[in-house]
Amino acid sequence: MNLRDVLTGLRFKRTSLLENRSAKAKEAISLARPFGQPVSTKSEGVRLPSNAAYRVEWVYWRETLGEFGIELRHISRRGYASLHRDKQILIRVDTGRWHVQRMTVGGWETIAGDWGPKSLRGYLAKNGPPPHPLFREEIAVLLEATSAACQHATEPVRG
Numbered sequence: 001m002n003l004r005d006v007l008t009g010l011r012f013k014r015t016s017l018l019e020n021r022s023a024k025a026k027e028a029i030s031l032a033r034p035f036g037q038p039v040s041t042k043s044e045g046v047r048l049p050s051n052a053a054y055r056v057e058w059v060y061w062r063e064t065l066g067e068f069g070i071e072l073r074h075i076s077r078r079g080y081a082s083l084h085r086d087k088q089i090l091i092r093v094d095t096g097r098w099h100v101q102r103m104t105v106g107g108w109e110t111i112a113g114d115w116g117p118k119s120l121r122g123y124l125a126k127n128g129p130p131p132h133p134l135f136r137e138e139i140a141v142l143l144e145a146t147s148a149a150c151q152h153a154t155e156p157v158r159g
Contacts, residue, residue: 057093064117065089068128083129087111089120100127 061079062072070081070089079091086103098120099113112123 060117068124
């Protein structure tokens with residue numbers, strides 16, 4: 001074996017290694033090609049619920065909380081309102097579910113929950129914030145008027 005044979009053998013090995021690497025690289029590229037192609041995101045026949053339907057639902061929730069002087073904020077299908085310094089109301093309009101959470105040392109603790117604005121109104125009537133001082137006089141006047149009307153309605157008719 002002479003020097004020429006050794007050099008020829010080395011060139012052959014180098015060439016075969018490069019060809020082998022090239023073949024492996026081409027195979028890797030062909031396998032990866034489907035992952036690099038854009039995926040069609042069009043959904044045929046699938047419709048997402050309209051946000052317009054949720055807007056109507058938010059009106060009911062806003063009115064319910066507004067009766068107690070609580071401001072509702074919402075993003076898409078989720079709403080929240082601050083009840084006290086350490087309590088908040090969370091609402092999911094798509095399910096109609098609400099729950100009240102209280103801040104604790106370990107995080108937020110759920111203390112009440114149900115479905116629908118009517119049940120939330122009942123909860124707030126029992127556990128909601130006290131009426132604002134400006135509304136206390138209006139409430140007192142309404143209670144007096146209501147009790148006077150009830151007394152007038154229960155008096156026997158004379159004549």
